[in-house]
Amino acid sequence: MPDADLLTTAQVCSALGMTPRQIHRLTADGYLEVQQVARNKHGAVKLFSGEQVEAVRQELPRILKKWEIEDGARYGVAAAWRRLANWRTFQRTRSRKERFLNTLSGLPEKSASLLRAAYFLYHLNHYAKAGESYLYELKEKVLAAFSAHFTAEDGLQIYFIPGPARIRLCPDCRRRAQGENRSYLEYARLTGGCPNCRKEEDYFSLYEFLITCDVHRFCFHSPVQIAWKWLKGKEIPQKEGSEREGGYPFGRAIAPGEAAAVNLAEVIAELERFLDAWG
Incomplete structure (x- = not known):
């Protein structure tokens, strides 16, 4: 400990x-x-x-x-321009954040709670992708709470997005791949392996969590191997192709640089409060 x-x-x-x-x-x-x-x-x-x-x-x-x-x-002079750009980004993001959170007061309570959590989850995702990978554990807990307590009526849609199986080539296929001067991954993709190869179905499949309400839109993904336990017994519609993960308050994408204006400690605190209420 x-x-x-x-x-x-x-x-x-x-x-x-x-x-x-x-x-x-x-x-x-x-x-x-x-x-x-x-x-x-x-x-x-x-x-x-x-x-x-x-x-x-x-x-x-x-x-x-x-x-x-x-x-x-x-x-050189680029450093000064970078500081100015960062300051402008901070000011712009802080203003946009205030506007976004203010719009939630006019929404139904559950929809507002879902959107607020989605806003901070988007930023958590950004921090995780920037190197703080341990934060994905908190992301999983929040998505599990979404699936347990919110529905389409609140603004949440969940889709199953099928992906290809992962193929572990058998010794014979590995030798054939080497003989053709191909990587194992390339050979598996081209041939699909043989009956002796081990195939893990749905290994690359995803669940998509789409949150839409008013003009706001957020999209998150979770691998099937993780999310299936939250969604067991639920009827999840299938969808071909996935959206890029992101947040779209006021109909526009949040640029990655803007996320730095939302403090990591605040993001974690907001999501932990959400879990205290809904987890």
Whole structure:
């Protein structure tokens, strides 16, 4: 069990007002040290000393100034333009976030709760894809709660999207692939294997969680191997082809850079509150 005095990346982000990428830079520069590593099935959770984080907080103005000088020397005038672009993105995203959350007050309670969770789940997904893979465990819990407590009436549609089987080639087929100078994956895709090859049906199939209400639209996916246990016994319609995962408040896609304006600690706290209410 991790020490109770240790902080996760999200908690360090909250304490220092920084993004995970900046925490990684603090670690790479030697200002922070990973004290322990906890693990879940999706990845490693790095843990930091609270005392060390506080020491860094007191030194933060000096560290940020040092980074500014280093970035200026490395990137020249582009560094200043990047800072300006990041500031504008932050302001724009904060404004859009406020507008989005304000629109929820006029919706039915369950639809509003679903949309609010979807908004923060989109950002959690972004953080997970940016390297914080341990966050996928929280994503699974939220999607499970969606499937258990919400319906089409609330704005949730779930679809089964069939995918190809995973083929594990038998020794004979592996030899044939080598003889044809093909990779095993390419050979399996071209031939479909033989009766002696092991095939895992639905290995690449997905469940799609589509959340739509008013002008808002969010889309999430979960592999069949994970989501089947939440959806067992439910009649799930089949759909050919999937949407790209994302969030579309006000009818437009949220750009990846905008997600940085929504603090990771806030994202986790919002989703944990959702699970307290619906999990």
